[in-house]
Amino acid sequence: MAYAATAREIAALLSDAGPEEALALSERYAEDPRKQVRQAVGAALRRRERELEERERVSRMYALERELGGEGVIVGVDEVGRGALAGPLTACAVALPGEPIIWGLNDSKQLSPARRGALGATIAEHAIAIGVAHVEPASIDAVGMSVALRMAMGQAIADAGVDADCVLIDGNPVHVHPQERALVKGDARVACIAAASIVAKVTRDSLMVAYDSEYPGYHLAECKGYGSPAHIDAIRRLGLTPIHRVSFCGNFLETPALF
Numbered sequence: 001m002a003y004a005a006t007a008r009e010i011a012a013l014l015s016d017a018g019p020e021e022a023l024a025l026s027e028r029y030a031e032d033p034r035k036q037v038r039q040a041v042g043a044a045l046r047r048r049e050r051e052l053e054e055r056e057r058v059s060r061m062y063a064l065e066r067e068l069g070g071e072g073v074i075v076g077v078d079e080v081g082r083g084a085l086a087g088p089l090t091a092c093a094v095a096l097p098g099e100p101i102i103w104g105l106n107d108s109k110q111l112s113p114a115r116r117g118a119l120g121a122t123i124a125e126h127a128i129a130i131g132v133a134h135v136e137p138a139s140i141d142a143v144g145m146s147v148a149l150r151m152a153m154g155q156a157i158a159d160a161g162v163d164a165d166c167v168l169i170d171g172n173p174v175h176v177h178p179q180e181r182a183l184v185k186g187d188a189r190v191a192c193i194a195a196a197s198i199v200a201k202v203t204r205d206s207l208m209v210a211y212d213s214e215y216p217g218y219h220l221a222e223c224k225g226y227g228s229p230a231h232i233d234a235i236r237r238l239g240l241t242p243i244h245r246v247s248f249c250g251n252f253l254e255t256p257a258l259f
Contacts (some may be wrong), residue, residue: 011040022048058103061191065168066098068181068190072165073128076192077153077176080108080200082145085235086218086244087208087225088134089145091152092200093160093167095128096192102126107188108201120202123195131160132203137245150176168193215241
C-alpha cells in the first residue's frame with residue numbers, strides 16, 4: 001500500500017506538534033499500521049498529556065495568586081542567597097499581568113540554569129514591574145540575616161515602583177509591607193512569587209559568575225558563593241575576600257575571625 005507521507009515525515013510532524021495539533025494528528029494517523037508511526041502517535045499523546053498537566057499546574061499558580069491577592073496590583077517577593085558564604089543576599093519583587101500566562105513558571109530551584117535564563121527573559125518582557133535589591137556581606141555581618149532579609153525585600157518592593165495592593169512573600173512573615181501575606185512554598189504555588197524567585201536567582205548567579213573573575217580560586221562561578229567543599233577549602237587556604245560574610249565563615253578559618 002502506498003502512503004502520501006513517509007513514516008519518518010509523519011513522526012517528525014508529531015514530534016513538532018503542540019498539544020492541540022498533536023491530538024488532531026494522532027487521530028488522523030491512529031490506524032496507520034507502520035511501527036514508526038504507531039510509536040510516534042503514542043509518544044505524541046503522552047507528551048500532550050504532560051503538557052496539559054503542566055499548563056494546569058501553572059494555571060493554578062495564577063488562580064491562587066488572584067485568590068490570595070484580590071483584584072488590585074499584586075507583587076510577589078522572594079530572595080536568594082540566604083545561606084551563602086559569599087556574595088549578597090538578593091531579593092526580587094515582581095508584578096505580573098493576568099495575560100499572557102508565562103508557561104513554565106516554578107520555584108527557581110526546580111529549573112535548570114538554561115530554563116531559568118529563558119524564563120527570566122520572558123518575565124522581563126511581560127512583567128508589569130520588577131524590583132531587585134542586594135544586601136552586601138558587610139551589612140549582613142553588621143545587622144544579621146533577619147534584618148538583612150527585611151532590608152532586601154523592602155528595597156526590592158520599593159525598586160519595583162508600583163503601589164502594591166497585596167505583597168505575597170515566600171516562606172514565613174517578614175513584616176516588610178502593610179499588605180503582606182506570606183505563603184510557605186509560595187515560590188512553587190504562586191505565579192508572581194515564582195517569577196520573583198527566578199529573577200532573583202538569575203540576577204545573583206550572574207553576579208557571582210562575574211565575581212569569579214575578580215576573586216579567582218574560590219569556584220564562585222560553580223558554587224555561587226555557597227559552601228561547596230571546593231569553596232570551603234579555598235577559604236581555608238586563601239582566607240576571606242571582601243565579598244565573604246565573615247560571620248558565616250569563622251569555622252573554616254585556622255584563626256577564628258573576630259566579629
